Amino acid sequence: MNAVWSYLVAIAVWPGLLFAAPLGWLELWFMRKLVARLQGRQGPPFFQPFFDVMKLLGKETVIPRGVSRGIFLALPLVSVAAVTAALAIVPLPGNPVPSLPGDVVLLLYLMEVPVLCEVLAGYVSRSIYGQVAAMREAILSLAYNLPFLVAIIAMAQVAGSFQMRALQEVPYGLVHLLAAVTFLLALPARMKLNPFSIANAEHEIIADSHIEYSGPPLALFKLSHAIEVVLLTELFAVVFIPATPWPLVNLVVYLVAGILVLGGVTLLATTTARLRLTQAFRFYWVWGGLASAITMAATLVR
């Protein structure tokens, strides 16, 4: 199999779209169901996220007056393409893509693209609510990216290489634990879950920055979010969960770990109320900064 084919397979089938979309829907359903059960409700049926996306695909797209058609429709496509490409880099067992030197940097860059698309989507929509959401998202990304990036960079520092496979093969140690905690600190904000659901505060600013989107472009944004959830949980599992020599066992362990992490952040989301932007920013720069400093220090004294 030559390189082009392996990239195509990785992006389209495994671990790309064909695998990530159903898994993302499963994980979204799991989160919604868990929230509902914790609130004493029955919760949505199993296929709900799938139905939501299919229904949106069958709806009309309303483009607000004065909005550039090209960028309005391109943003959701770019967002989906970027998260799918990012997932194709993650060395899940059986991933056909060869490991490249420096793919960690590429991965971190691709993971920023959906955030950027969301900020732009808010600004191009010409809706005041969308612009507020975009501003909140942009400021929040400055906050949560500190612990998020440090967690990954600390692992690269220990591995001595910016290569995903090398990160995976680091012998398990204290840095793993510290970096995992730092990563988990950033996770709720990256997933836009409750204490940090500031950019998609539906009670304050009606919706997130996709407020003016409808129909298929909105469906693509929902799909991009579903894949992003898979990407974040699997990235956590691949980097911080010790690997066994058996690929199949690894796969099961990674999936279970992903679901457990999701359960944890969902529990946090149901038991907390939304913070203000300044509070969230301060939280990440004080406590996230502290965790980052400790993690980096641990990589040095090791």
Added chain:
Amino acid sequence: MNLIERVIAISRRRSPWICRLNAGSCNGCDIEITPLLSPRYDAEQLGIELHGTPKHADIVLISGTLTLRSRQAILDIYDQVPNPKAVVALGSCPSSGNVFAGSPLVLSCSLDTVVPVDVWVPGCPPRPQAILDGIARAAKLLEDGATKSQLAKSRLAGSQPESRCGRPS
């Protein structure tokens, strides 16, 4: 109808997103919508989600007396909802003006003359069960392609009703 169209039609029934529009309601009807999201009625079981923006909605719930000022707002917001869409009229007010009929600023006509209404949920205010039932019926109409706006589009029911009401003639 091929497979994808069938799946999309089923999804329309299974995932009706609603948007609330208060056209001059006494707030009684709107308060009866809130329990739908509570553990007792739990509308999420039917896939119902409450959205703040008409751009994300499939079904618009219009409650309250129609007033001179809210008529244009109803038309604007109805136009912003992407097709296919359904309208559910909540309570007795949209159909008749209820106890406010005859007041100087109240349009003395039914909501049907402004936007095509698919399901009427009577009551003052209607019970949450009745509202859920109304939404479920509207979702079923969406699946069958039988809402008034869908029919008007496929030219089965002629053109949409001219909204004459409330215009100075």
